Amino acid sequence: MTNPRPDPSRRDAAAPASYAAAAGKPPRWRRWAVEIVIFVAIFLAIQAWLARDVPAGPAPDFAAVGADGSALSLAAWRAAHPGRAVGVYFWADWCPICTAQEGSIDGIAADHPVLTVAMQSGDAAAVAKVQAERGLDWHTAIDADGRIAQAYGLRGVPAFVVVDAAGDIRSVALGYSTAWGLRARLWWAGLSS
Numbered sequence: 001m002t003n004p005r006p007d008p009s010r011r012d013a014a015a016p017a018s019y020a021a022a023a024g025k026p027p028r029w030r031r032w033a034v035e036i037v038i039f040v041a042i043f044l045a046i047q048a049w050l051a052r053d054v055p056a057g058p059a060p061d062f063a064a065v066g067a068d069g070s071a072l073s074l075a076a077w078r079a080a081h082p083g084r085a086v087g088v089y090f091w092a093d094w095c096p097i098c099t100a101q102e103g104s105i106d107g108i109a110a111d112h113p114v115l116t117v118a119m120q121s122g123d124a125a126a127v128a129k130v131q132a133e134r135g136l137d138w139h140t141a142i143d144a145d146g147r148i149a150q151a152y153g154l155r156g157v158p159a160f161v162v163v164d165a166a167g168d169i170r171s172v173a174l175g176y177s178t179a180w181g182l183r184a185r186l187w188w189a190g191l192s193s
Helices: 006-023 028-050 074-080 095-109 125-136 145-150 179-191
Strands: 064-067 071-073 086-091 113-119 139-143 159-163 171-174
Touching: 028 171, 071 074, 071 139, 074 086, 086 095, 095 113, 095 179, 113 145, 125 139, 139 145, 159 179, 171 179
Parallel strands: 064 139, 086 113, 113 139
Antiparallel strands: 064 071, 086 159, 159 171
């Protein structure tokens, strides 16, 4: 058997059709840009839906026992950091996403005032033990029954609430968030204060 040779007339006839198909196809970068825009839009829509119960305006004040046994309140935390936006990070010891985000929160807390709230993670001694085991040097309010989170309209953790210098909620990030995204939120809230 011999290999049939391609008919040159067929190849030439097929070539313009393939060029036409390629010409009608958008460039790869444009397809990627559209996909990224769609992904970001879906992400922002989900974030907005999850934060639908978070109150607008002044952040609900709270007073609680700290993991170290001290008294903590949002008002006192803001007063200790006048003129600055502060972060309020809701987490739980049983939350794997919170565990994955610990390094980001550590880094942010080194540069910005972040008050953490341990939601439904036990009493002060239990939370202090978890923090010691994980090497977390956070100022943590105990929310054993979830009332603080409920006042913020939060149904789960992790959640990062940015409160500007005037005491208003500026943004809420629910679920895993990147460190640079949280820093950007704090920076933006600081600019508009």
